[in-house]
Amino acid sequence: MIPGQDKELRLLDRASAEFAKKELRPAREENDKYPFGPFFDAVLEKAYSLDFFNLMLPEAQGGMGRGIQSLCVILYNLCQEDASLGGIIFTHAASQQVLLSAGAESLLKPTAADTAKTSLIAFPSFNNPGEVEPAVTAYKNSGGHLLSGSVEYLVLGGIAAKALIPARIEGKPGYSFFLTDLSHPGIQKSQPVLSLGLHACPAVDITLQKVNATLVGAEGGGDRYFNAMADQMHLAAAAMAAGIMKGSFKEAFDYCKAREQGGRKIINWSEMKMILADMALRVKCAEMMISRACLSADRREKGWEPCARAANLWVCAAACGLTTDGIQLLGGVGYMKDFGQEKRFRDAAQVQSLLGIARMKKIKFIEAMMR
Amino acid sequence: MISRREIKTHLNTPPRFDDMFLSLMAAPRLPKAMVKEIRRVVAIARKFNHSVVRPYALELDRKMQENPGFLPWDFVEKANEWGFYTMWIPKIFGGKGYSMPSLSYFMEEIGSACLAMANLIGVHYLGLASLSAAWNMKIMKRLCADVVDGEASRTPCLISLAITEPGAGTDVEEIELADRGNITCHAERVAGGYKLNGTKIFISNGHLSKWHIVIAYADLKKPSETTVSLAVKTGTPGFSFGRKERKMGQKGCPASELIFKDCFVPDELVLIDADQMSGFKRPVRESAMQMIHYVTAGTRAGVAAFAAGAARGAFEEALAFASQTRVEDKLLINHEWAQCLLAEMYKNYALSRLSYIESNYANGLYGSFRELQKKPMYYYYKLTPAGWLRKMFSSLMEKPAMTRIYRKMQMDGQTDAEILRTSGWGSLAKFAATDLGIKNCHLALEMMGQAGLRQDRRVEKILRDAKLLQIYEGTNQLNRLNLFNCLIAPDYPQAVVFDE
Numbered sequence A: 001m002i003p004g005q006d007k008e009l010r011l012l013d014r015a016s017a018e019f020a021k022k023e024l025r026p027a028r029e030e031n032d033k034y035p036f037g038p039f040f041d042a043v044l045e046k047a048y049s050l051d052f053f054n055l056m057l058p059e060a061q062g063g064m065g066r067g068i069q070s071l072c073v074i075l076y077n078l079c080q081e082d083a084s085l086g087g088i089i090f091t092h093a094a095s096q097q098v099l100l101s102a103g104a105e106s107l108l109k110p111t112a113a114d115t116a117k118t119s120l121i122a123f124p125s126f127n128n129p130g131e132v133e134p135a136v137t138a139y140k141n142s143g144g145h146l147l148s149g150s151v152e153y154l155v156l157g158g159i160a161a162k163a164l165i166p167a168r169i170e171g172k173p174g175y176s177f178f179l180t181d182l183s184h185p186g187i188q189k190s191q192p193v194l195s196l197g198l199h200a201c202p203a204v205d206i207t208l209q210k211v212n213a214t215l216v217g218a219e220g221g222g223d224r225y226f227n228a229m230a231d232q233m234h235l236a237a238a239a240m241a242a243g244i245m246k247g248s249f250k251e252a253f254d255y256c257k258a259r260e261q262g263g264r265k266i267i268n269w270s271e272m273k274m275i276l277a278d279m280a281l282r283v284k285c286a287e288m289m290i291s292r293a294c295l296s297a298d299r300r301e302k303g304w305e306p307c308a309r310a311a312n313l314w315v316c317a318a319a320c321g322l323t324t325d326g327i328q329l330l331g332g333v334g335y336m337k338d339f340g341q342e343k344r345f346r347d348a349a350q351v352q353s354l355l356g357i358a359r360m361k362k363i364k365f366i367e368a369m370m371r
Numbered sequence B: 001m002i003s004r005r006e007i008k009t010h011l012n013t014p015p016r017f018d019d020m021f022l023s024l025m026a027a028p029r030l031p032k033a034m035v036k037e038i039r040r041v042v043a044i045a046r047k048f049n050h051s052v053v054r055p056y057a058l059e060l061d062r063k064m065q066e067n068p069g070f071l072p073w074d075f076v077e078k079a080n081e082w083g084f085y086t087m088w089i090p091k092i093f094g095g096k097g098y099s100m101p102s103l104s105y106f107m108e109e110i111g112s113a114c115l116a117m118a119n120l121i122g123v124h125y126l127g128l129a130s131l132s133a134a135w136n137m138k139i140m141k142r143l144c145a146d147v148v149d150g151e152a153s154r155t156p157c158l159i160s161l162a163i164t165e166p167g168a169g170t171d172v173e174e175i176e177l178a179d180r181g182n183i184t185c186h187a188e189r190v191a192g193g194y195k196l197n198g199t200k201i202f203i204s205n206g207h208l209s210k211w212h213i214v215i216a217y218a219d220l221k222k223p224s225e226t227t228v229s230l231a232v233k234t235g236t237p238g239f240s241f242g243r244k245e246r247k248m249g250q251k252g253c254p255a256s257e258l259i260f261k262d263c264f265v266p267d268e269l270v271l272i273d274a275d276q277m278s279g280f281k282r283p284v285r286e287s288a289m290q291m292i293h294y295v296t297a298g299t300r301a302g303v304a305a306f307a308a309g310a311a312r313g314a315f316e317e318a319l320a321f322a323s324q325t326r327v328e329d330k331l332l333i334n335h336e337w338a339q340c341l342l343a344e345m346y347k348n349y350a351l352s353r354l355s356y357i358e359s360n361y362a363n364g365l366y367g368s369f370r371e372l373q374k375k376p377m378y379y380y381y382k383l384t385p386a387g388w389l390r391k392m393f394s395s396l397m398e399k400p401a402m403t404r405i406y407r408k409m410q411m412d413g414q415t416d417a418e419i420l421r422t423s424g425w426g427s428l429a430k431f432a433a434t435d436l437g438i439k440n441c442h443l444a445l446e447m448m449g450q451a452g453l454r455q456d457r458r459v460e461k462i463l464r465d466a467k468l469l470q471i472y473e474g475t476n477q478l479n480r481l482n483l484f485n486c487l488i489a490p491d492y493p494q495a496v497v498f499d500e
């Protein structure tokens, strides 16, 4: 990512890169054992104290008031080493963005006493509720709404205090978002769902029975808020994928310079150079594409939304291919846990599904152009 | 219109007819009963999938994530009970004598349900293929008898192949590279046998196997001319297991480190060495490469069959998802784009299958399957009661003359063109099918969104498992180069491989 001349952005760039190297890289393999190993609470709290979680929240709400570029720079750096923390930040930011686009910022004021765990908002960030209908129904009652039904793959549902849940209001078209307290006795949570990637950004399935919830924004406004959030957050997902790509390329490049086969460094076999060149090209293109799209988004240039979505679609697909090669260049060791390559391969495929079914995102992209 | 000579000339001009139309040449020669046999094998595999593999595959994967030290003896015992470790051992050695091509169809079936479990069965046959490549009939008889006994006594006896070393993976798969590489597994000639020193890594089923076919070298400066193939039993003094790798996928199948420290292997367990190879018509170096071609031409088709299974498994999960899930208020299976994507995935797995079948045809016509696939031989072995066969051949197998005859037939009987054709097709099948396997997993994930990410929906496991197929049995890069070497370069004398 290209942080440009913005001083604050450069600081964020450096801070997040250092954090990734110091806090994430050494324990990457350990942290990835979750749910069969401990959760990395301490790292999460440290990241929270560095304000990685409230970057895009307006200053009036106690955030840093930065644009999408700042979030992307941070995610890009973190995900080079370990994308799980990136997944947590992404999910929380997605919840915040939905609340902001719904004009519900009053629900979002972090306090000095907050910790990551008390302020995180769980969100089904791999699903677009406009595509796969929510299985939760909201019923009006005197104090607000009661939710009943089930949510699959609620990201952070096992560790956060609150959740943003899409639900259909009985008898009304479309869907709406509701904020609810996850400690409500009507909520049953599953064990963490064993998943492909981002193991330390866990999800659970939940069932709700008459759970009190606060409507966010207008009734039936869910799709509108989701799309407003997604326009920006597509770039954040792309930045995660690009970080994973960069990490995979760097690891492969270093390995190929050190490993010998056939009496020479394997980087000197021209087929290896060819694959490495393809990887490097994709990394560069991803960096440029996201940087430009971020600029466009933060300046609200005309047509910034399709740029953001195009960047997401291209970069996430490229990351899946690139990380496959990233393992391949290391041969057998690339398949093992000792290097980060296998994790990046899994994480890239996981990130591609953020915000919904990858193929449906393509359909949406062209349909938006048709309008 | 065209003379016989012209026909011969035109068909021998590249691309050669014989390199291209293997199925056409093979189909009329196939014993009819083989089709019935393959149908039976596929049905057995499906029954096994239904009663053993599917109910346990996800649980085993989860168990291994929770406790990487676990060894899946429970599954191996089940496979042993079902007779899978002797099913493809020839009847003269006490096995059930199913034809070798039927193994690939079996592997696709099991692979479509769980690649780790397919490997727990299939790698045993990689060991057996390496054992048989030396055509040392006496040792083959001994090891096969152990496997057969293991089935009868319900104490599974598996065979692994150990060739990869920490410093040499690609280099030990290609003789051209071996002498330039960093090979360290040393077999020193001593009175009465060899003294083995060195380490082998990533050995599938290592911790579970009773016998290991270990490839070592008498002169580390000249590995290509001093290859030694040894049978080493678990428990032999000087041989121990090291670490068990923590892999991304195929978690149910251990990959082991094998450590040899002054491990004495007596002559009666030396499968072949340079002295014995010097009796072949080709120079030792070429014979060593021929043995690699001989084994990998068959086993790479086997990996392609695993991959066809992976491609199919991913397709089946995506199809199930599409037929049950409503997207934008319509079943996904009724979105046109989804129909085209499913068709693409179907095509990918069908092409994977065709690639291994074609490669098997090459082996049936020109390679390791040739002998037992000739109609008279096939029916003779099929119809003669196993007891008679064993009685007839048992003492013969002990005679060094048998080893000599078989080696003459198998090794010297193969022409250079046949070696290249079988090996080239093995590589083609391997990298084509394994790339398509990964492709289908990615396509399934693109269609399934968050459902595809969950271990309980299987696709994510298939992706993790399938990635290995692009790496072992030679990386797909090495296999591309081997295809070039075998099927393209021979017509271009100016082409040199591994020497840029």
Ligand SMILES: Cc1cc2nc3c(=O)[nH]c(=O)nc-3n(C[C@H](O)[C@H](O)[C@H](O)COP(=O)(O)OP(=O)(O)OC[C@H]3O[C@@H](n4cnc5c(N)ncnc54)[C@H](O)[C@@H]3O)c2cc1C
Pocket (backbone or CB within 6 Å): A259, A260, A261, A262, A266, A269, A271, A272, A328, A329, A330, A331, A332, A333, A335, B123, B160, B161, B162, B163, B164, B166, B167, B168, B169, B170, B171, B173, B177, B201, B202, B203, B204, B205, B247, B255, B468, B471, B472, B473, B474, B475, B476, B477, B478, B498
């Ligand atoms: C889980 C697992 C199970 C396995 N099971 C077995 C087993 O049962 N028995 C066994 O003996 N082995 C086994 N292997 C080893 C496997 O066959 C090797 O990993 C494989 O051959 C690659 O070797 P390597 O890992 O040393 O990679 P390397 O040879 O170091 O290759 C690294 C990279 O360099 C490339 N490369 C190397 N040389 C060249 C060249 N000349 N030109 C172009 N590119 C080149 C490769 O394609 C690869 O991309 C297993 C491996 C794994 C991961």
